[in-house]
Amino acid sequence: xxxxxxxxxxxxxxxxxxxxxxxxxxxxxxxxxxxxxxxxxxxxxxxxxxxxxxxxxxxxxxxxxxxxxxxxxxxxxxxxxxxxxxxxxxxxxxxxxxxxxxxxxxxxxxxxxxxxxxxxxxxxxxxxxxxxxxxxxxxxxxxxxxxxxxxxxxxxxxxxxxxxxxxxxxxxxxxxxxxxxxxxxxxxxxxxxxxxxxxxxxxxxxxxxxxxxxxxxxxxxxxxxxxxxxxxxxxxxxxxxxxxxxxxxxxxxxxxxxxxxxxxxxxxxxxxxxxxxxxxxxxxxxxxxxxxxxxxxxxxxxxxxxxxxxxxxxxxxxxxxxxxxxxxxxxxxxxxxxxxxxxxxxxxxxxxxxxxxxxxxxxxxxxxxxxxxxxxxxxxxxxxxxxxxxxxxxxxxxxxxxxxxxxxxxxxxxxxxxxxxxxxxxxxxxxxxxxxxxxxxxxxxx
Amino acid sequence: xxxxxxxxxxxxxxxxxxxxxxxxxxxxxxxxxxxxxxxxxxxxxxxxxxxxxxxxxxxxxxxxxxxxxxxxxxxxxxxxxxxxxxxxxxxxxxxxxxxxxxxxxxxxxxxxxxxxxxxxxxxxxxxxxxxxxxxxxxxxxxxxxxxxxxxxxxxxxxxxxxxxxxxxxxxxxxxxxxxxxxxxxxxxx
Numbered sequence: 001x002x003x004x005x006x007x008x009x010x011x012x013x014x015x016x017x018x019x020x021x022x023x024x025x026x027x028x029x030x031x032x033x034x035x036x037x038x039x040x041x042x043x044x045x046x047x048x049x050x051x052x053x054x055x056x057x058x059x060x061x062x063x064x065x066x067x068x069x070x071x072x073x074x075x076x077x078x079x080x081x082x083x084x085x086x087x088x089x090x091x092x093x094x095x096x097x098x099x100x101x102x103x104x105x106x107x108x109x110x111x112x113x114x115x116x117x118x119x120x121x122x123x124x125x126x127x128x129x130x131x132x133x134x135x136x137x138x139x140x141x142x143x144x145x146x147x148x149x150x151x152x153x154x155x156x157x158x159x160x161x162x163x164x165x166x167x168x169x170x171x172x173x174x175x176x177x178x179x180x181x182x183x184x185x186x187x188x189x190x191x192x193x194x195x196x197x198x199x200x201x202x203x204x205x206x207x208x209x210x211x212x213x214x215x216x217x218x219x220x221x222x223x224x225x226x227x228x229x230x231x232x233x234x235x236x237x238x239x240x241x242x243x244x245x246x247x248x249x250x251x252x253x254x255x256x257x258x259x260x261x262x263x264x265x266x267x268x269x270x271x272x273x274x275x276x277x278x279x280x281x282x283x284x285x286x287x288x289x290x291x292x293x294x295x296x297x298x299x300x301x302x303x304x305x306x307x308x309x310x311x312x313x314x315x316x317x318x319x320x321x322x323x324x325x326x327x328x329x330x331x332x333x334x335x336x337x338x339x340x341x342x343x344x345x346x347x348x349x350x351x352x353x354x355x356x357x358x359x360x361x362x363x364x365x366x367x368x369x370x371x372x373x374x375x376x377x378x379x380x381x382x383x384x385x386x387x388x389x390x391x392x393x394x395x396x397x398x399x400x401x402x403x404x405x406x407x408x409x410x411x412x413x414x415x416x417x418x419x420x421x422x423x424x425x426x427x428x429x430x431x432x433x434x435x436x437x438x439x440x441x442x443x444x445x446x
Numbered sequence: 447x448x449x450x451x452x453x454x455x456x457x458x459x460x461x462x463x464x465x466x467x468x469x470x471x472x473x474x475x476x477x478x479x480x481x482x483x484x485x486x487x488x489x490x491x492x493x494x495x496x497x498x499x500x501x502x503x504x505x506x507x508x509x510x511x512x513x514x515x516x517x518x519x520x521x522x523x524x525x526x527x528x529x530x531x532x533x534x535x536x537x538x539x540x541x542x543x544x545x546x547x548x549x550x551x552x553x554x555x556x557x558x559x560x561x562x563x564x565x566x567x568x569x570x571x572x573x574x575x576x577x578x579x580x581x582x583x584x585x586x587x588x589x590x591x592x593x594x595x596x597x598x599x600x601x602x603x604x605x606x607x608x609x610x611x612x613x614x615x616x617x618x619x620x621x622x623x624x625x626x627x628x629x630x631x632x633x634x635x
Binding site: 084088089090092093129135163165167169180201244245251252331333342348349 | 478539577582
């Protein structure tokens with residue numbers, strides 16, 4: 001059994017109330033940080049922990065914090081990115097609705113470290129019911145002196161608010177999120193200036209994922225060094241993996257980084273294998289934007305080593321034979337999955353969610369969707385396959401924000417690993433156009 | 447677009463909630479409250495935001511109407527046309543598709559008589575809307591109705607249970623800023 005740092009008490013009755021949460025050791029990190037540590041010392045512990053951003057990019061959190069500009073007399077902000085909407089990823093929703101006080105505790109401790117006196121949780125609009133849960137928990141924290149003026153008599157003030165979005169995947173991108181929080185369309189901003197210098201209301205701002213902030217109380221309580229002992233190499237600590245698709249036990253699992261992928265899929269402690277006794281065909285390991293891998297490459301690296309659930313092992317081989325840990329959205333597909341159809345579905349998603357600001361993304365995502373649609377429906381040509389790769393390449397790197405890459409990578413990877421399936425859709429157009437038609441042979445490796 | 451004859455007004459409870467929300471942002475940044483206020487407006491005025499309602503939102507926040515229109519048309523949660531009593535948002539993205547959201551969509555179209563993306567069903571009860579990813583992939587396929595998630599709708603029984611629950615709702619559940627137990631004053635059901 002792996003250690004559970006965030007979700008240890010998730011099933012305790014009433015853990016969403018202040019009283020029960022407090023009984024189980026809640027808010028200790030706020031007391032410890034505010035009473036015994038300077039803000040810089042808290043930042044130092046987070047740096048030592050090796051915690052990497054859990055939203056997908058995997059950038060070291062402590063380092064991100066140390067970039068925050070701190071001009072005198074200017075407010076600065078901490079904004080929690082709770083706009084979870086990457087297909088395959090559903091960990092933050094669960095964490096917030098079951099353990100609202102864990103996120104609030106993390107927000108207080110982190111805000112103290114960053115010197116923020118007002119902080120926001122930007123939550124996706126679809127999760128209004130979670131917003132209500134958070135608001136109730138925030139009111140309890142105010143009532144118990146952990147929020148508001150002069151927290152625990154320390155002279156430190158903090159206001160915490162929840163802010164709902166309106167249904168736009170792009171608002172998970174940090175600068176689009178800030179635009180949205182300012183009451184505008186979610187169009188990403190050009191960088192630089194980075195949010196650490198000019199973020200919310202043009203003030204220095206840190207934007208962190210829910211899971212990253214929820215890890216801060218553990219780091220402060222146990223110490224950064226202790227946290228760093230868990231995991232493998234530069235992948236320290238635990239990670240929430242949201243497993244879905246054709247698994248016997250889809251759900252959210254907190255794993256210690258370093259768990260072998262094979263064990264995660266097949267052991268009863270985790271996903272319990274592929275449903276209906278079928279064979280695994282492919283996995284998207286870190287949310288829909290990361291490259292898909294066929295069974296052979298997700299279980300073992302190209303060098304034949306066991307693939308581990310770490311940032312490094314999953315990306316071993318780069319985008320030729322590897323992928324990314326991303327946000328931990330683990331989508332398993334069984335042998336009956338049509339890769340062309342699935343790629344078309346993802347492409348439709350990115351076309352739908354492109355904010356339309358940059359031409360390569362606005363036009364390219366629609367173009368890829370159209371080509372994939374005609375391949376899937378038996379109207380494609382052989383040239384379409386290379387056309388897809390070419391369009392994907394021209395989007396990549398040519399947009400303000402990473403949505404362009406997020407749209408391009410899944411398409412390029414699907415063609416890379418399952419080209420024969422795309423070809424089959426052309427050569428067997430009539431057959432392929434039938435509902436439920438699937439190319440069955442094993443994937444050909446690069 | 448459709449228009450309503452009488453200028454809409456927020457209920458007192460909603461006005462109080464908006465006043466509370468405005469305290470969350472710096473005074474000179476009232477516009478920040480736009481998305482939260484649009485959510486309130488949509489809940490208050492029958493599940494959609496007409497041009498008149500959007501104008502009201504602009505007035506309340508002291509911003510230009512165009513600033514509201516450009517935002518309401520960008521975010522998919524805001525309905526710009528009238529909807530049925532219940533808007534069923536069906537997730538159709540990858541993981542849901544793998545677990546049968548296409549079949550669920552066809553099933554719901556058959557039962558309700560409404561078409562996805564089209565007007566409400568003839569009885570005015572259901573509007574079907576497809577959405578991209580509801581962040582509940584492990585419990586797919588999923589439908590969201592207002593603030594409630596209906597998960598694992600992969601059997602006819604589960605779908606029937608959802609629909610009969612919705613059909614039997616005389617009044618919609620009170621929203622947090624409203625007095626509990628009272629039917630909505632605006633009778634937007």
